[in-house]
Amino acid sequence: MKTLAYYLLGIFSLCLLNACSDEDNPTPEPPPSKGEEAVQEIVEVLKESKPEVSQFVEILEKVDVADLTQDDLTVFAVKNTSTASRAAVLDTASIKNHIAKGSYAKEALTDGSTLTSISNETLYVTRTGNDVLINGVKIEGEAIPVGKSYVYVVPEVIEIQAAEPVIPADSVSTNDISYLWRKSMNNYLNKNWEVEAKVTTGYGGFFYEGIEELSDNYWKAAYATLSEGEKYLNQLEDSESDKNLSDTIKLERALIQAQLYGYYNTYIDGEKVCTINDLIMTCETLTDLLPGTMRDAARLLSAKALLYKEGYAEAITYSEAILNEDNYTLGGNEIIWKGYMDASGNNVDPLLLQEAYIISAIAYYNTGNQNKALELLKSIAGPVSNIENIDTTVYLNLLKGTGEIYPYYRLLTSMNISVSYPLDFGFDVNRNLSFPVPKEAMDEYPELNQNPGY
CATH class of the missing domain: 1.25.40.390 (Serine Threonine Protein Phosphatase 5, Tetratricopeptide repeat)
Known part of the structure; x- marks a missing residue:
């Protein structure tokens, strides 16, 4: 019986030592992905230079992009407004539609082109003169370069279109x-x-x-x-x-x-x-x-x-x-x-x-x-x-x-x-x-x- 008690005490001590060891040497967290680093850099720049998109930045800080492997992005930052007045909800899910894969300067956003968001939704570009619209939402001002990425300010949430527009093949527009x-x-x-x-x-x-x-x-x-x-x-x-x-x-x-x-x-x-x-x-x-x-x-x-x-x-x-x-x-x-x-x-x-x-x-x-x-x-x-x-x-x-x-x-x-x-x-x-x-x-x-x- 005494032998059994010593045996159990030994197991308890070993478990206690392992627990202490785990606390002293916790499992290291994986390094941030390229996407996380790019988004964090964008957050820091917008916090410092664009207070008019602070609501967007608050949500952007919370978005999960751990599986995003690229650091060249195009981000459409939505200007502040009251939640009640928004035509569409902006949250950690819909904000991903505002982050496109690839880095596009304004001249590269050509009429008729498409972008793909990190949520794999299609964003349609239309252009008239110097006006550039993403799914019908007009970009305000010029691009903000951040690392390998570009950020644009938009006045409202970009909604996803159900399908690409159908255009007659003989159109001359x-x-x-x-x-x-x-x-x-x-x-x-x-x-x-x-x-x-x-x-x-x-x-x-x-x-x-x-x-x-x-x-x-x-x-x-x-x-x-x-x-x-x-x-x-x-x-x-x-x-x-x-x-x-x-x-x-x-x-x-x-x-x-x-x-x-x-x-x-x-x-x-x-x-x-x-x-x-x-x-x-x-x-x-x-x-x-x-x-x-x-x-x-x-x-x-x-x-x-x-x-x-x-x-x-x-x-x-x-x-x-x-x-x-x-x-x-x-x-x-x-x-x-x-x-x-x-x-x-x-x-x-x-x-x-x-x-x-x-x-x-x-x-x-x-x-x-x-x-x-x-x-x-x-x-x-x-x-x-x-x-x-x-x-x-x-x-x-x-x-x-x-x-x-x-x-x-x-x-x-x-x-x-x-x-x-x-x-x-x-x-x-x-x-x-x-x-x-x-x-x-x-x-x-x-x-x-x-x-x-x-």
């Missing part, structure tokens, strides 16, 4: 054309993302035995979008007030044509089978005509087109013009052309600053300046001792999701390096550096040449 074009372009970029993921990572179980079917589907999607763009340009012809929309469509049609050339070594414009010289002329013309960010996007397209032609000195001129701009910085604003999203609400940004670095590095290497090429590669992916030792996967992964990776398998062969081809799912370097031109297109345009190996 500028707002309608903007909406329809963005929808077409968004669908195309999502298709291009899917194609890139398949041919570079084997996404969805893709194997290169199925390249003909993949190529046929991509070709149709690309030319359907180009046709839509041409129709809208005709509707906007001679309208100075719609020049920004016309310029956007021209640039994005050139982007599609450049991607087509990257896949096929040719493309069709109207009834003409185009060469690399046609692509260079198109992109360089846009560089001369377009302003601001559109000009930079055209410069990047021009630089890449010149790489295809081995016009390395000119490619350096265009890419360096971007690198020397104050508008873009590594770790800061790295996006040259953006404004689209995939079905999951992730940004689809087809033109990135990192690509200008890669283009410059390839061009400098081929003009004999390996030191400059190394310097550029180090800037975007850290130390590398010499060109021969670089892991091309590291650099190509910087462009993941842009739809721009695949042509670099071909462009990198100009350098004395080992290229990381996607061999695990049937890539054949003697055949798959280009896509097969669809048979239907070959029949329609006899001047087209099939790519080697098909």
Whole structure:
């Protein structure tokens, strides 16, 4: 009996020691997510600079964003008013509709575009002149930059629309054309993302035995979008007030044509089978005509087109013009052309600053300046001792999701390096550096040449 008592006393003492130990060494709390850090930074800035949204800030402090993994956000902060006078309730649930995934400067909130909130609701952007509305609620004033995010003040709670507006396909309204074009372009970029993921990572179980079917589907999607763009340009012809929309469509049609050339070594414009010289002329013309960010996007397209032609000195001129701009910085604003999203609400940004670095590095290497090429590669992916030792996967992964990776398998062969081809799912370097031109297109345009190996 005494032995049992000692035994029980020992167990009790051990439990007591463990309890004390747990109190002395509590389980550490997990670090805040990127989303929590971004929201907290926004709270601090708004507390200090925007007392007119203090009610919004009080709720924002309480919102649970522990599972939010991104720190580039667009927040629509609602101005103070009495609760009774609000048309809709603002609480820790509805406030999530005021936080959109992705960081959008005011000029990026283009008419007809959509944002996705962290609650996965769709926010519709409409724009008339300088007025920008989110689901019909007008933004007041300019953007407030906070870290990687932007904050806008709005006068009332943003309510979620049940469905996107239905717009007749033959509409000639500028707002309608903007909406329809963005929808077409968004669908195309999502298709291009899917194609890139398949041919570079084997996404969805893709194997290169199925390249003909993949190529046929991509070709149709690309030319359907180009046709839509041409129709809208005709509707906007001679309208100075719609020049920004016309310029956007021209640039994005050139982007599609450049991607087509990257896949096929040719493309069709109207009834003409185009060469690399046609692509260079198109992109360089846009560089001369377009302003601001559109000009930079055209410069990047021009630089890449010149790489295809081995016009390395000119490619350096265009890419360096971007690198020397104050508008873009590594770790800061790295996006040259953006404004689209995939079905999951992730940004689809087809033109990135990192690509200008890669283009410059390839061009400098081929003009004999390996030191400059190394310097550029180090800037975007850290130390590398010499060109021969670089892991091309590291650099190509910087462009993941842009739809721009695949042509670099071909462009990198100009350098004395080992290229990381996607061999695990049937890539054949003697055949798959280009896509097969669809048979239907070959029949329609006899001047087209099939790519080697098909």
